[in-house]
Amino acid sequence: MTDKPNKTPTATVTGEQPTAARAVTSPFDSPTQQLPVVDLAKPRPDDVPRTDDELGLDPDVPSIGQLESDEPAYSYASIPPAANSPGEPSKAALRRKAENQRGTLDLGLFLLRLMVGATFVYHGLQKLTGWFHGAGLDGTRDMMAEGGWDHSIIATILLFIGEIGGGALLILGLATPLAAGAVLAVILDAWAWKQGILPGLQYKSSVPTGVELETILAGAAAVVILTGPGRWSLDRGRAWSTRPSYGSFAALLAAIAAAAGTYWYLHGGNPLTGVGPFD
Known part of the structure; x- marks a missing residue:
């Protein structure tokens, strides 16, 4: 056993x-x-710890239950912004309202487009139809040939497109950067042509070769490109109508480059002849 x-x-x-x-x-x-x-039923002894201090626990240290909780830890970065009072607009709404309060800006841009575009349409109809005591189509072609333009027919067609087409689109506020760029290129070539007839700066409007009107029209066309047509236009839904940016500046540079290239190819020579050091 x-x-x-x-x-x-x-x-x-x-x-x-x-x-x-x-x-x-x-x-x-x-x-x-x-x-x-x-x-x-028996009484508890007095030496049994009852509080965190008696147990030697740090109250700032989270317990195991808190660490295993599914609730995310509190973060100061997650505090949402204070809600607006009932009926009080938000900051974004106030900013949009301030942007919408353009005052008479759109009216001023419309009048600028109307005057500049109508001036170009007027001169274009003079050259094309002979209205308003103009030269007409044949007279314009002969004038371009006698003025030193090598390809007078091409130069005349481009002149009609720029003055009549660009001027009409400018009045409507449609494709405004291109329309204003077209009239700007035309008037810059006219400025260079009249300036190169006689030596020296020909600015006074009292002389036949004065470029005072051409300078004003060129400046007005550049302003329309850089400011946009405003909301009184067919381009009112486009970004460049009220908030032009780098694209409008690029359109301005493209119009100046087109004017210089056209003058160099169709007329020949420096477009700044007679101006300052180019005398």
Whole structure:
């Protein structure tokens, strides 16, 4: 017969342990043994810690339950902006309202387009139809040939397109950067042609070769390109109508380059002849 193993005495119902048995302090020390039953009717000893300070816990350190919580940690960056009072407009709405309050700007741009475009249409009809005591088609072609333009027919066609077509589109406010660029190129070539007839700067309008009117029209066309046609135009839905940017500046440079290239190819020579160091 084999000896039966000695049984370890277990705790009694009242929680008392035999003197020979080792006291179990936690289930991790002896997980196979039964924990003593605590009698809740007995008073608690005074040395049992009850607060975080007595336990030596740091109140700023989150507990395991807080770390395992599904709720996101509080972040100061996630604080939403204070809501506006009922009936109070937002800052974005106030900014849009300020942008919409353009005053008489659109009316002024419309009058500028009307005057500049009508002036070009008037001169174009003089050259094309002979209205308003104009030279007509044949007279314009002969005038271009006598003025030193090598390809007088091409020069005359471009002149009609720029003055009549560009002027009409400018009045309507349609394709405004291109329309204003066309009339600007035409008037710059006219400025260079009249300026090169006589040596020296020919600005006075009292002389036949004066370029005072051409200078004003060129400046007005450049202004329309850089400011846009405004909301009183067929381009009112386009970005360049009220908020022109780099594209309008590029259209201005393209018009100047087109005028210089056309003058050099169709007339020949420097378009700045007679101006300052180009005398």
